[in-house]
Amino acid sequence: MASPVARFLLPAAVLFLAVLGSAEAGTEAAAALLEFKRAMLDVDGRLSGWGGAGADPCGWAGIACSAAGEVTGVTLHGLNLHGGLSGAVCALPRLAVLNVSKNALAGAVPPGLAACAALEVLDLSTNALHGAVPPELCTLRALRRLFLSENLLASEIPAAIGNLTALEELEIYSNNLTGKIPTSIRALRRLRVIRAGFNDISGPIPVELTECANLEALGLMQNNFTGELPRELARLKNLTTLFLSKNALSGEVPPELGSCTNLQKLALNDNAFTGGVPRELAALPSLLKLYIYKNQLDGTIPPELGNLQSVQDIDLSENKLAGIIPGELGRIPTLRLLYLFENRLQGSIPPELGQLSSIRKIDLSINNLTGTIPMAFQNLSSLVNLLLSDNHLHGIIPPFLGANSKFSVLDLSDNQLTGNIVP
Ligand SMILES: *[C@@H]1O[C@H](CO)[C@@H](O)[C@H](O)[C@H]1NC(C)=O
Ligand SMILES: *[C@@H]1O[C@H](CO)[C@@H](O)[C@H](O)[C@H]1NC(C)=O
Ligand SMILES: *[C@@H]1O[C@H](CO)[C@@H](O)[C@H](O)[C@H]1NC(C)=O
Ligand SMILES: *[C@@H]1O[C@H](CO)[C@@H](O)[C@H](O)[C@H]1NC(C)=O
Ligand SMILES: *[C@@H]1O[C@H](CO)[C@@H](O)[C@H](O)[C@H]1NC(C)=O
Ligand SMILES: *[C@@H]1O[C@H](CO)[C@@H](O)[C@H](O)[C@H]1NC(C)=O
Ligand SMILES: *[C@@H]1O[C@H](CO)[C@@H](O)[C@H](O)[C@H]1NC(C)=O
Numbered sequence: 001m002a003s004p005v006a007r008f009l010l011p012a013a014v015l016f017l018a019v020l021g022s023a024e025a026g027t028e029a030a031a032a033l034l035e036f037k038r039a040m041l042d043v044d045g046r047l048s049g050w051g052g053a054g055a056d057p058c059g060w061a062g063i064a065c066s067a068a069g070e071v072t073g074v075t076l077h078g079l080n081l082h083g084g085l086s087g088a089v090c091a092l093p094r095l096a097v098l099n100v101s102k103n104a105l106a107g108a109v110p111p112g113l114a115a116c117a118a119l120e121v122l123d124l125s126t127n128a129l130h131g132a133v134p135p136e137l138c139t140l141r142a143l144r145r146l147f148l149s150e151n152l153l154a155s156e157i158p159a160a161i162g163n164l165t166a167l168e169e170l171e172i173y174s175n176n177l178t179g180k181i182p183t184s185i186r187a188l189r190r191l192r193v194i195r196a197g198f199n200d201i202s203g204p205i206p207v208e209l210t211e212c213a214n215l216e217a218l219g220l221m222q223n224n225f226t227g228e229l230p231r232e233l234a235r236l237k238n239l240t241t242l243f244l245s246k247n248a249l250s251g252e253v254p255p256e257l258g259s260c261t262n263l264q265k266l267a268l269n270d271n272a273f274t275g276g277v278p279r280e281l282a283a284l285p286s287l288l289k290l291y292i293y294k295n296q297l298d299g300t301i302p303p304e305l306g307n308l309q310s311v312q313d314i315d316l317s318e319n320k321l322a323g324i325i326p327g328e329l330g331r332i333p334t335l336r337l338l339y340l341f342e343n344r345l346q347g348s349i350p351p352e353l354g355q356l357s358s359i360r361k362i363d364l365s366i367n368n369l370t371g372t373i374p375m376a377f378q379n380l381s382s383l384v385n386l387l388l389s390d391n392h393l394h395g396i397i398p399p400f401l402g403a404n405s406k407f408s409v410l411d412l413s414d415n416q417l418t419g420n421i422v423p
Contacts, residue, residue, distance in 0.1 A: 029071045030057045032091035036074070039086035040105065046079040066094060073097035077123075081105055085124070087112025099123040101147065109153070111136040123147040125171065131155070133177070138163045147171040149195065154178070157201070162187035169193040173219065177201055186211040197221040197243065204228075205244070210235045217241040221267065225249055234259040245291065246270040253292065255280040267291040269315070277316060279304040286310060293317040293339065301340070303328040313337040317363065320344055325364070327352035335359055341387065342366045349388075351376050363387040365411065373398055373417070385409040393417055 030051070037047055050060045058065035064073030071092045077099055084107035089098060095116050105127040113122070114136035122140070125147040132155035133148065143164050154176035161170075162184025170188075173195045180203035185191075191212045197219045204227035205220065215236050221243045228251030233239070239260045249271040257266065258280025266281070269291045276299020277292060287308055297319035305314065306328025313336060314329075321343040329338065330352025336359060345367040353362070354376020365387045372395035373388065381404040389411045397419035402410060410421065 026056050026058075026069060029092055030055060032088055033057050033060070033063070033071070033074070035088035035091075036086050039084050039088070040081045041083035042079070043082055044080045046081070047076070064097065070094040073099075075099040076103070078102040084108075085110055085113075085129070087115060089113075090115035090117075092116075094118055096142075097121040100127070102126040104128055106130065108132075109134055109137070109148070113137060114139050116140065117142070119143055120166075121145045121147075124151065126150040128152055133158055133172070135160050140164065142166055144190075145169045145171075148175065150174045152176060156180075157182055157196075159184055161185060164188065165190070167191055171195045172199070174198040179203075181206050181209065183208040185209055188212050189214065191215060192238075193217045195219040197223065199223050202226065205230060205249070207232050212236075213238070215239055216262075219243040220247070222246040227251070229254050229257075231256045233257060236260055238262055240264045240286075243267045244271065248272055250274065252276075253278055253281075253297075257281060258283045261285065263287055265289040268295070269293045271295055273297060275299055277302055277305070277321075281305070282307045284308065289313045291315045293319070295319050297321055300324075301326055301329075301345075305329060306331040308332055310334050312358075313339075315339040317341040317343065322346070325350055325353075325369075329353065330355045333357055336382075337361045339363045340367070345369060348372070349374055349393075353377070354379050356380065358382055361385040365389040365391065367391055369393060372396070373401070373412070377401055378404065381405050383407070387411045388415065389413040391415055397421060 034051055037050055047061060057063050057071055058069055062074060062076045063071055066072050072094050073096060074089060075097060081103040085105055087110040096118050098119060101123045108131040109129055111134040119140050120142050122143060129151040133153055135158035138158050138160035144166050146167060149171045156179030157177060159182045161182050165187060167188050168190050169192060177199040183206050186208035192214050193216060202224040205225055207230040210230055210232040216238050225247040229249060231254045234256035240262050245267045252275035253268060253273050255278035263284050264286050265288060273295040279302035282304035288311060290311060293315045300323030301321060303326035311332055312334055317339040324347035325345055327350035330350060335356050341363045348371025349369055351374035354374050359380055360382050369391040373393060375398045378398045378400040383405045384407060393415040397417050
């Protein structure tokens with residue numbers, strides 16, 4: 001039987017060893033962080049509190065720790081840090097978050113970051129990082145959010161990206177990325193967000209992308225994508241945002257997009273799409289923005305678009321659309337912007353447009369419209385811009401046009417209109 005003294009000493013010794021163990025881990029963590037800091041230039045002294053005798057890194061600026069005192073996060077956002085990045089931080093075995101966004105860090109993304117095996121969030125965005133996206137990063141099996149946007153990265157997207165099977169968000173916009181989207185992307189079944197606009201990525205929008213069934217936002221604007229849109233985009237039932245503007249996409253706007261029932265923002269402007277505006281888009285119950293301007297569309301405007309009950313902006317300008325403006329468009333109570341300028345539209349302006357109670361901006365200029373300006377336009381109390389120039393309108397300008405609203409732009413020039421405009 002143990003003596004009372006031994007009974008007292010044993011737990012104390014265990015406690016002592018535990019404290020020693022965690023102090024040792026703390027010292028190692030402190031050393032790793034100080035080495036990570038050495039690669040950076042802390043010009044404003046924002047990390048001057050780091051270090052100090054026997055200091056516990058859990059109390060340092062930007063450091064998050066678990067209840068057990070292990071460093072789990074390093075968040076150094078917007079601290080005007082210069083210099084470069086070091087992989088030394090990966091000596092922290094529980095590091096889940098490394099976020100150095102919005103600094104002035106230059107140099108390469110160290111391939112050594114691949115040693116941060118527990119990493120779930122890597123945010124290096126808004127810095128001046130050069131060179132390649134290291135393929136080694138694709139071994140980070142726990143990575144959920146990879147943010148590299150707004151740097152100077154110039155490489156292809158690594159073919160191994162498909163190995164990041166935990167990835168939910170991929171933000172790599174505003175770099176100099178080239179090459180194609182790797183087909184291995186199909187393996188990223190948890191991916192919800194891809195923002196890769198403002199790069200120089202080329203090739204087609206790969207059909208494999210449509211296997212990322214949880215995709216909610218796909219942003220690929222201002223790249224050099226070519227070819228037709230895969231009709232399989234219809235698989236993406238959770239897609240809310242599809243931004244493909246400013247590429248060189250061609251072929252028809254797939255009618256199948258009408259099956260992406262959660263779509264809110266569809267931007268296909270500044271491409272080379274041909275054919276008509278698919279009437280199937282009218283089935284999108286949540287559509288807010290429809291931008292297909294600056295393409296080569298040569299069909300007619302489907303009257304079914306009047307069934308859209310939440311849309312705010314419809315911009316089909318700068319195409320070759322023919323036929324009439326369907327009066328059904330007047331049935332959309334939420335419509336704020338209707339731009340149909342620079343097309344080949346004929347017929348008269350439908351008086352039904354005078355029922356658009358939310359409309360702020362109408363631009364129908366540079367078409368072949370005839371007839372008069374509907375008297376009902378006098379009722380549009382939210383209207384601030386009305387542009388109808390370069391048509392064949394005639395008759396009198398409605399005498400109270402603008403009397404109920406605050407026009408900032410009214411251009412009725414190059415028509416055969418008579419009458420006065422309310423000052
Ligand atoms: C990085 O930190 C900033 C500031 O706290 C935050 O706004 C941003 O969302 C973080 N990035 C990620 C990917 O969580
Ligand atoms: C992706 O992971 C697999 C399985 O671990 C591995 O065999 C393959 O080499 C990895 N691919 C790349 C390009 O790293
Ligand atoms: C990135 O691309 C821009 C525009 O194409 C170019 O001016 C710049 O030199 C490129 N930067 C790098 C780091 O490649
Ligand atoms: C889509 O979103 C719903 C609701 O947020 C979610 O339950 C579902 O798993 C998501 N994915 C697919 C493929 O529908
Ligand atoms: C876009 O890609 C085409 C070939 O597909 C190429 O000729 C052209 O130079 C590229 N444009 C830009 C801006 O990179
Ligand atoms: C405009 O419409 C008129 C009458 O429909 C037609 O005669 C004329 O050719 C059209 N002009 C253009 C440029 O389409
Ligand atoms: C303007 O609105 C009023 C009230 O809703 C309506 O009675 C009137 O007919 C409208 N005017 C025109 C020209 O449509």
